[in-house]
Amino acid sequence: MARTDPKKDVVIVGLGWTGAIMGIELASEGLEILALERGPDRSTVPDFKYPEVIDELEYGIRFGFMQRPKNSTITVRRTGDEVAQPMRRLGSFLPGDGVGGAGIHWNGQTWRPMENEYRLRSYVEEEFGAEAIPEDMTIQDWGVTAEELEPYYDRFEYMAGISGQAGNINGKIIEGGNPFEAPRSRDYPLPPLKQTVDAKLFAEAARGMGYHPFPRPAANASEAWTNEYGMQLGPCNFCGFCERYGCINYSKSSPQTCILDALKRYPNFSYRVNSEVLRVDLAPDGQTATGVTYWDEEAQEEVTQSADLVILAAYQLHNVHLMLLSGIGEPYDPQSGEGVTGKNYSYQMNGGTTMFFRDVDFNPFAGAGSVGMAIDDFAINQIDFGAEGFIGGSYIVAGNSNGQPIRGISLPEGTPEWGAGWKQGIGEWYGHSMSIGSHGSCLSYRDCHLDLDPTYTDRHGRPLMRMTFDWKPNDIRMTQFMKRKIEEIAQSMNPDSWQSSFKGEGARYDIRPYQTTHNVGGSIMGTDPNTSAVNRYLQAWGQHNVFVLGAGAFPQNIQYNPTGAVGALAYWAARAIREDYLPNPGPLV
């Protein structure tokens, strides 16, 4: 069965953060817009209602809001000569599913990259010489600068009501903020969150060592906020069920709390749920898209939906998958280094040190997703890559987001994993430990990429996407450097005991434990159609009416959580579409 629906001006694939931003920006132009979301509809009430959503097993452990591998997954291998296996159960990352996407169940840590991260290759070549870049490292410039993007970060942060403390306003360093950040035009919309005990202890120790602690920027509202769309946030109550859960309290910035009710009021906007886009349809000459084909779960039929403009907003992984399936951009070939779609897949290099303090009550359940004090003294723009022998950097942070017991209770080294010793350990140590984490860059490499799997298919018969990714010595050296810095701070705090967990030499990628949902690259932006999949406005080089949003645009991973940049890029692309593309459709570059 199949049907063809009336044409729209715009079809948006996915209604998460980027789909919602692009939806409301284009709706205000009066365009007829249809957003297609593969998952169910979700609203604060009833889906995130207290107390039902405070169920660690259902949402924190069984991933009630995330994509089900049964319906959508990838295959993974570490090297080109390994046979990729399907990710049968979720682990390493947790893509969203349903209206709001991962924007409902993120933590809300909302950053801007450092200035040099947008032009990493040029920066390294200028400062340290081209020979500082290992041969297999395929880092590139983004084709935009921090200065160009500043107004779009500002827009995203004010829309989302971010709580934080500026460190650099138009070049003036502000006490208490991040002195190393790129200049911003004004302060955050809301003051920083209150801090937890661990964050305060860390900040004190870091200050004692001459570092510059500042509050982690948070999409958890510290006070009431009304944004440009008239949407309102209430103050976060530190519920301790932030990441992996929808917010009970209208406090976490999400498509639901910041955009969707305003968007749904536009008569020219509509959306369909349980509608998974299967491919982007191209005109016979391949030069434009004619629309998309999707699977209507309720009607159990394929639907052809034509549109003048196709926006891919399906999250990094699914955007790249759809591009590969639809012939958007030449698939990347790691052997020749040619092709662009699927190129430069990257991830995030993190590690941490846990400390135990018998006499401190950390009350870890009194946490919020983005609480914390951070330092950027070892950021990517503070390190002498020549002297240290790696390219990269990290922010270092302490801040407790939750104390949910199934997700893990830190126990001192040597405590058994089960039996009487484990039971005694949880009684003694729950609430008496804290961690200092490193959240670090992960660069791009010739062999790390995304393509179509030759063996495994999804429920629609489409090949799964195959991920080839492993940790590389450069990034392991970076994280080992951070380990040394963090252990110094940890020791200065005099814990009863402490232990570290950082990737060491020879570490291999393990898809089982959760790491981050910061998958990047594969639809990278740039200035050259031979080396990037989309131009600096996120427009596909080969099909001018296709725009690809999300962290797929990052040519290598930044040292920060991605969504600040993802949101800013969505506003940046929206401006280009509204002001330049709509009056004169065609390539913007």
Add this chain to the structure above:
Amino acid sequence: MTPKFLQTSRRAFLGGSAAAAALSALSEPALAQRNQPTLDQYEPVYLTAAEWAFVMAAVARIIPSDGDGPGAIEARVPVFIDRQLAGDFGAASDLYMEGPFAPEADMNLGTQSPLTPAEIYRQGIAAFDAWCRSEQGAALGDLDPDAQDAALQALADDEVGLKPELREFWTLLLQNTKEGYFADPRHGGNAGMQAWVYIGFPGARANFHEWAGRDEAYPLGPVDIAGERA
């Protein structure tokens, strides 16, 4: 009426470091409302009698009853596991279960078994109990506690010769036991929120604005999703 399994555990509790909180955990009204069958009256939905005996024995060693805090038995973890295996979790209803399968693939690539968690328990229990019989002379449930611990350690160390399809058995058993201990009581375990009381987790209170940043012990016991207080 206080269920039998709680009566026996009460003594251990009162000696515990969380004695004050534990007292309130056992307040009569909360227990009266629960009105659940004792573990020996419970009729498993998925597990057979032999499998139930195995689970009872295994979880009792993974989280033993002696010492401070409830054990897995007092927390009714076996009920939780049985219900999980009978439901979506046991049926792998969220997992990608298309072949070909390479169960011996590198562990880092995640589970590659063609079996559902419920099937892994079924075959895993049979295979491991057979190992216990041949190595120790009896099924796990019939061994003494020290021998049970040694057998479970061998299982944890992957030394009992399970086929690759069953490689996840111990990981699942350990994880599910901890889940049943700590999950909201609506899922069948963590009876009376005793595990939360023991560690000092306030459950579904989810409102701590004035507690953020205070280095003092939190004074209130837990509530659960049903609105019960411990």
